[in-house]
Amino acid sequence: MDVRLLSTLAEAGRASIVDVALRAGVDPREAAARLTALGGQGGMGLPLLVGVECDPQGIRAAVTQLAPPAIQQAPPPPPPPPAAAPIQHPVPRYTAPPPAPRASRGKVGQKLGTDTLSVHLVEVMDPADFLFTAAGHTLTEGQRAIIVHTEITNHGAETFTVLPDRYLVLITDDGQVIGKSDATMNSRPAHRAGVAPGETVGGHTIFLLPEPARLTAVRWDDDADPDNGALHWEIPAP
Structure with a gap:
């Protein structure tokens, strides 16, 4: 070969x-x-x-x-995100309402109180015949209308469930105790039932008195809680 x-x-x-x-x-x-x-x-x-x-x-x-393809290296994974700070929820705090004033006697414009309630006698309109008749009500002969404006503050831990003016009465010079009338007026809104803890509500109460009777005091007396005593506002003579 x-x-x-x-x-x-x-x-x-x-x-x-x-x-x-x-x-x-x-x-x-x-x-x-x-x-x-x-x-x-x-x-x-x-x-x-x-x-x-x-x-x-x-x-x-x-x-x-013929050359083998170049091996492309995958990019490194991104760094993990920083750990989120734990969410802190505010802790609800109960703020107790200020204590009720303990004075039980005063005058118009003052705030008196029991252990759990305070009552502010804002105004006494005597007479209020014009407002009463303008609201469509009628006075019988020898009657006059009186409007009492009060504000109630609940200093206790439970809701005061009754009408705030349920225990409101008028005292005359001859010792009569006059309870409130069922009449209401849009121009002077009445109280509503229920006062929550820490809440203050206001309202107007209508009373019908004999014309010659002289008003000497406004009293708020909770018969269901005699330990708290009555609240008494003196009305000076005209």
Whole structure:
């Protein structure tokens, strides 16, 4: 085989490995290996050079296609968000209402009180016949109307459930105790039932007295709680 390869190469002078192998009837890979062994360093020292020629641009393109794709490293995960501070809910605080004034006697315009309630006698309108009749009510002969304006403050821990003026009465000079009338007026709103702890509500109460009777006092007396005592406002003589 070596003789055939060398004879073919001698005739061609210069040829590719493939041409030499085809002419000698040898496998190109075997031809390349034998010619490399016969020539050059480590071989028989024959005057032959086994070389390779190429199209540089085409080889570069082939290398680019054959090269394994570059491994793209995934970006590092973002740092975890900072731990949120725990939500602190305000603790509800109950503010106790100020203690009720303990004075039990006074005059119009003053605030008197029991252990759990205070009553402010704001105004006494005597007479109030014009307002009473203007509201559509009728006075019988010998009667007059009186309007009392009060404000009630609940200093206790429980709701005062009754009408605030339920215990309000008038005292006359001859000792009569006059209870309130059922009449109401839009211009002077009446009390509503129920006073919550710490709440202050106001209202107007209508009384009907004999014309000659002189009003001497306004009293608020809770019969259901006698330990607290009565509240008494003196009305000076005209």
